[in-house]
Amino acid sequence: MAIISLNDIAKDKVEAVQEYSLLAGRSLSNLFAQPRYLADTLLQADSIGVGSLPIVVLIGLFTGAVLALQTSSTLQQFGSLSLTGQLVSLSMVRELGPVLTGILVAGRNASGMASELGSMKVTEQIDAMRAMGVDPTKKLVTPRLVATVIMLFFLSIISDFVGLVGGFLISNFLLGLNPNQYWSRAYQALRFGDVFMGLSKPVVFGFIIASVGCYYGMTARGGTQGVGRATTQAVVSASVLIVISDFFITKLLMGIFHY
Amino acid sequence: MDTLLRFEDVSIGFEQPVLDGISFQLARGETKILLGEAGTGKTLILKLALGLIKPDAGRITTLGEVISEMREQDMYLLRRQIGMVFQESALFDSLTVEENVAYRLIEDTGRITDEIHARVLEVLEFVELAQTYNLFPSELSGGMRRRVGIARAIISQPQVLLYDSPTGGLDPVTSNTIIELVVKQRDIYKTGSLLVTHRLQDAFTMASHYFDRRLKKMVPLEDGSRRDLHTSFLILREHKVIFEGTATQLLRCHAPYLREYLS
Numbered sequence: 001m002a003i004i005s006l007n008d009i010a011k012d013k014v015e016a017v018q019e020y021s022l023l024a025g026r027s028l029s030n031l032f033a034q035p036r037y038l039a040d041t042l043l044q045a046d047s048i049g050v051g052s053l054p055i056v057v058l059i060g061l062f063t064g065a066v067l068a069l070q071t072s073s074t075l076q077q078f079g080s081l082s083l084t085g086q087l088v089s090l091s092m093v094r095e096l097g098p099v100l101t102g103i104l105v106a107g108r109n110a111s112g113m114a115s116e117l118g119s120m121k122v123t124e125q126i127d128a129m130r131a132m133g134v135d136p137t138k139k140l141v142t143p144r145l146v147a148t149v150i151m152l153f154f155l156s157i158i159s160d161f162v163g164l165v166g167g168f169l170i171s172n173f174l175l176g177l178n179p180n181q182y183w184s185r186a187y188q189a190l191r192f193g194d195v196f197m198g199l200s201k202p203v204v205f206g207f208i209i210a211s212v213g214c215y216y217g218m219t220a221r222g223g224t225q226g227v228g229r230a231t232t233q234a235v236v237s238a239s240v241l242i243v244i245s246d247f248f249i250t251k252l253l254m255g256i257f258h259y
Numbered sequence: 260m261d262t263l264l265r266f267e268d269v270s271i272g273f274e275q276p277v278l279d280g281i282s283f284q285l286a287r288g289e290t291k292i293l294l295g296e297a298g299t300g301k302t303l304i305l306k307l308a309l310g311l312i313k314p315d316a317g318r319i320t321t322l323g324e325v326i327s328e329m330r331e332q333d334m335y336l337l338r339r340q341i342g343m344v345f346q347e348s349a350l351f352d353s354l355t356v357e358e359n360v361a362y363r364l365i366e367d368t369g370r371i372t373d374e375i376h377a378r379v380l381e382v383l384e385f386v387e388l389a390q391t392y393n394l395f396p397s398e399l400s401g402g403m404r405r406r407v408g409i410a411r412a413i414i415s416q417p418q419v420l421l422y423d424s425p426t427g428g429l430d431p432v433t434s435n436t437i438i439e440l441v442v443k444q445r446d447i448y449k450t451g452s453l454l455v456t457h458r459l460q461d462a463f464t465m466a467s468h469y470f471d472r473r474l475k476k477m478v479p480l481e482d483g484s485r486r487d488l489h490t491s492f493l494i495l496r497e498h499k500v501i502f503e504g505t506a507t508q509l510l511r512c513h514a515p516y517l518r519e520y521l522s
Contacts, residue, residue, distance in 0.1 A: 039369065120351075128349035131309055132363050132411075133339035135332070 019219065023141065024211040030135075030142040041143035048109050048144075049151030053158070055108070056101055060159035063096055064088055064166030072175050084177060085185035088167030093190060093198040097160035099246050102205035105152055106238040110213035113144055114234035117217025118227040126218065141214045149206035156202040193257030201249055205242050212238040261287050262320070263419045263451040264308055269317030269327075277303060279498035280317070285419070285453060288489055290445050292462045293455045295495035301455040302346065305421045308453065309341060310334045322418060339363060342412030342450075343421040348404040350396040350411070356383070357392040360411045382410045386440055402433035409440055413450075420444065420452035426461050438464050439477045445490070446470040459521065466490045466506035494520070 030036075067088050075081050117140060120126050129136050164186055171177035213234045220230035264285035271278050277300040285291055293301045306312045307319055310326040319327040324337055350359050357371065357379050364375045371379075383389045386406040396404055405425060412420060425441060426434035438461050444450060446469050456462055469488060471478045480486060492509055494502040494517070502509060502517060509517065 035366070123352070124345055124347060124349040125351055127306075127311055128343070128345055128351070130311060130335075131338060131341070131343040131345075133335045133337075134362070134366060135335055 020211070020215045023137065023215050023218065024207075026137050027141040027145050027211065027214070030138045031146070033138075035138065037139055037143050040139065041146050044143050044147035045151050047112075048105065048147050049155060052105050052108055052151070052155060055104060056155045056159050057162050059100055059104055060092075060097065060162035061166040063100060063159075064092055064163030064168075065170045066166075067091055067096070067163070068167040068170040068175070072170075081175060081177065082181050083185065084167065084171045084175065085164075085182035086189035088171075089164060089186035089189050090194060092160045092163035092167075094194050095246075095250070097163055098156045098198055098201035098205060099242065101156045101159045102152065102202065102209065102242045102246075103239050105148070105155065106205075106209045106213075106242060107235050109148065110209045110216075110234045110238040111231045113210065113213030114217040114220070115227055115231045117214055118220030118230040121218060121220045122223055122227060136218070141210075141218070144214055145207065145210040148210035149203055152202040152206035152209070153199065156198065160198065191257075193253065193259070196257070197250065197253045200253070201246065204245055204249060208241045208245065209238050212241065263287055263289075263322060264453065265318075265320040266304070266307075267318040267320075269307060269314045269319060271300070271303060271307065271312070271314045271316075276498050278314075278495075281495075281500055282317075283493055283500065283503060285451055287418075287451050288449045290452050290454065290465070290488075290490040292465060292490065292492050293453065293495065294457065294459065294462055294492055297457060299495040300498070301457075301495060302423050305343065305423050305453060305455060308419075308421060309338060309343060339415065340417050341419045341421065342415070342417035344405070344408045344412050344423060344425055346423045346427055348396075348401075348408035350404055350407060352396050354395075355392065356388070356394050356396070356399070356407050359396065359407060360392075360414055362411060363415045378414060379410075382414045383407075385413070385443070386410045387436075402429050402436065405429065405433075405437055406440065409437075409444075413444060413448075416448070416450075418451065420450050422452060422454040422456075424455055424457070426456065426458060434458070434461060435464075439470070441465065442468055442477050443470040445488075447472070449489075462492060463506060466492070496520075 068084050071087055072081065072084065075083055075087070126136050129139065168179065168182050171182045172179055216230040216234035216237070220226045262284050266281050266283050269278060269281045270276065281304065283291070293304060295301055303312065307314055308321055310321070310329060314327055317327065318325060322337060322340060326334060326337065351362070357376070358365070360382060361371055361375050361379050364378065365371060368375065379392060380389055383392055386409055388403060388406050388410070391399060391403065391407070396407070399407065409425070422441065426437050429437065441454065442465055445452065466488065468477045468479050469486060470476070491505050492502065493500060496516060501514070502512065
């Protein structure tokens with residue numbers, strides 16, 4: 001059995017990054033050339049956006065509720081329970097809404113993309129597509145990319161709002177806060193920088209989810225085992241990249257908006 | 260143009276060399292059958308002709324374009340004029356038979372028009388599967404899927420047809436049906452084609468039978484018939500072409516390996 005050297009592993013990793021970058025770049029440049037597969041994009045948007053809606057609402061609701069619950073004891077110590085609305089609003093919009101939604105959609109859709117494209121790859125369907133003169137990046141990858149970015153944007157907004165509702169339910173019925181106190185605080189606390197941060201993150205995360213999912217799918221090999229491996233790696237990589245990029249985006253935007 | 264495909268000194272290898280200095284030409288209306296043991300790179304030749312893989316050395320000219328030097332994005336228009344039948348048929352399993360067969364045509368219109376539907380039925384009629392147009396590939400047998408694969412390749416009336424082991428893994432009866440279809444396509448439409456197979460009997464059947472339009476079936480060539488079937492063999496061994504010629508020439512050849520291969 002040949003021992004794989006560190007050199008080979010490093011080369012493989014660099015090649016993987018190269019292939020990924022080429023795929024991501026090409027799927028973006030496809031937006032500027034015909035043919036554009038609008039029907040496929042809409043189908044994907046339906047599957048990614050509308051399909052993820054119930055679970056995003058559920059997670060958003062309970063996250064907002066838990067936020068309010070967990071922080072209530074600490075806030076109460078300082079007599080600042082009225083700040084709950086502000087706290088839930090800022091946490092959801094700036095951070096938890098985009099990131100949790102992103103990780104959720106990564107788990108649901110990056111795996112779906114990797115397994116669907118991976119299965120097509122190992123059964124020669126991608127080659128058949130190429131042989132028939134249809135560009136798989138235009139037909140398969142770009143629609144998924146566009147659909148994910150757009151849908152994640154709206155899903156994050158919905159998640160933010162539902163999170164606020166969850167926080168409200170807890171503050172009103174459990175903590176005895178006045179609705180006006182909660183909602184006015186929640187609304188006034190948000191500044192342009194917060195909203196910008198909360199809406200720019202889904203765009204980046206959406207790009208990561210779709211490009212990573214499609215990359216692992218298109219490079220799958222080794223039959224069903226390979227597809228399974230590709231699916232797992234897609235979810236893990238997408239989730240990790242989301243969390244890491246979240247840190248850098250936050251740091252960057254905090255610098256830009258002078259926090 | 261008269262030469263559909265030209266391979267000039269093509270070599271390719273993955274860790275080990277697979278093809279070494281392969282050269283041949285496919286003329287318009289000609290059928291070449293690629294023979295050789297498993298692993299001799301026959302399928303690779305088809306993929307190289309389509310530009311799905313690039314060679315390590317040599318030049319490949321497909322339909323007048325040097326495909327070995329083209330970028331992937333530029334090859335798509337060229338590929339629309341070539342039909343390929345894959346070994347495992349490679350049908351799109353989430354699309355119906357009709358959507359599979361009409362795939363290339365749908366690219367231009369975006370949906371199945373009445374005209375496309377009529378064309379699909381016509382081509383399915385040719386492969387004798389007209390009643391399956393609404394089924395999914397998973398509901399068909401292996402042989403039927405292979406025939407749908409052929410229908411999908413021929414619907415746009417390509418200039419070249421590439422067949423990758425069209426009878427691989429099929430029982431003798433079904434294999435015969437497939438070969439009959441290939442012969443029918445060859446004799447009625449006279450499309451140039453490259454056929455890969457490791458079944459000698461299929462190759463000799465193709466070289467000794469023709470499709471009779473009156474009788475609507477494949478019949479053997481009469482002894483002494485002067486009919487030219489434009490069918491020749493190309494035998495690969497150990498990365499090289501060891502024989503190129505007609506069936507008659509092959510049977511007269513004295514090379515020891517060929518005698519062994521034929522027996």
